[in-house]
Amino acid sequence: MNLLFLGTPDFAVPTLKALHASHHTVQAVVTQPDRPKGRGRAAQPPPVKEFAMAHGLDVLQPDKASAPDFVETLKPFQPDLIVVIAYGQLLKPNFLELPKHFCMNIHASILPKYRGAAPINWALINGETESGVTTMKIDPGLDSGDVLLIRKVRIGPDDTAQDLHDALAAAGAELALETIAQLDAGTLSSTPQNHDAATFARKLKKEDGFLYWNQPTQRLHDLVRGLNPWPGAYTFLNGQRLKLFRTETAPGTQTDEPGAVVRVTPYGIEVGTGDDRLILTGLQPEGKKKMSAQEFLAGHSVQIGDRFESAPHPINSK
Structure with missing residues (x-):
């Protein structure tokens, strides 16, 4: 088949790679314009463009794909x-x-659950044990078109958003090829979504990452997983912002208080929550690199009884 491909971030690259390696023809690649990034704010090409240019594919970068002239x-x-x-x-x-046929989307959830911009993150934040990818016919709505095929992916108890991202990106590439093969063979069918069962995964903000220590331990652990690597879960200790990127759960005692440090070891800092304890094993002080608890404790004094703050400070949301 002759294909046009639309995609922008890392998540889309495995599918483009699979299509390019197949017996189908990728006629052109449409991706978002280069955007300024980094401290120098120099314009950087999106990952899909980098792959396309490296493999001799034509690249188009309109501001609006649906603009009449484009x-x-x-x-x-x-x-x-x-x-x-x-x-x-x-x-x-x-x-x-x-x-000739239709526009097909590969979405990172089992539709109709988690329509929208951040399905991977919200599946983890909400403690789901299963996710998946869906191929669907695109209609003018938001991820609301008829479902073609679904491939499910298990979520491990300590998987992060990056882990699930990588697993779903690989599954999406395989499912795209399978869907096209069925379309080519005339065996592909579609099923309307149950719109009453739809849930939505809105775009994340940095403020979503604040840990309210009176919440259950599992909820806090899932938040840390779901926001790793971006935008990152965070808390404040002695007025300093501290990102958390690895945590574990542990049983608590009746004397534990939410946000209070109850045990300190080289392995991790144990903090009381709304029910048990959260062990902080991977941390990142503001302006510093990520480090283990042992590395963090080598340069920061943390004592039993110290308290992580229960209300967020204003932060730059850009």
């Missing part, structure tokens, strides 16, 4: 199918009419 530039391609994964824009009807 849609006109795509019409001569006459694609059989348009494959979309983590592109970053809703596509309008004029764009959706381009391919």
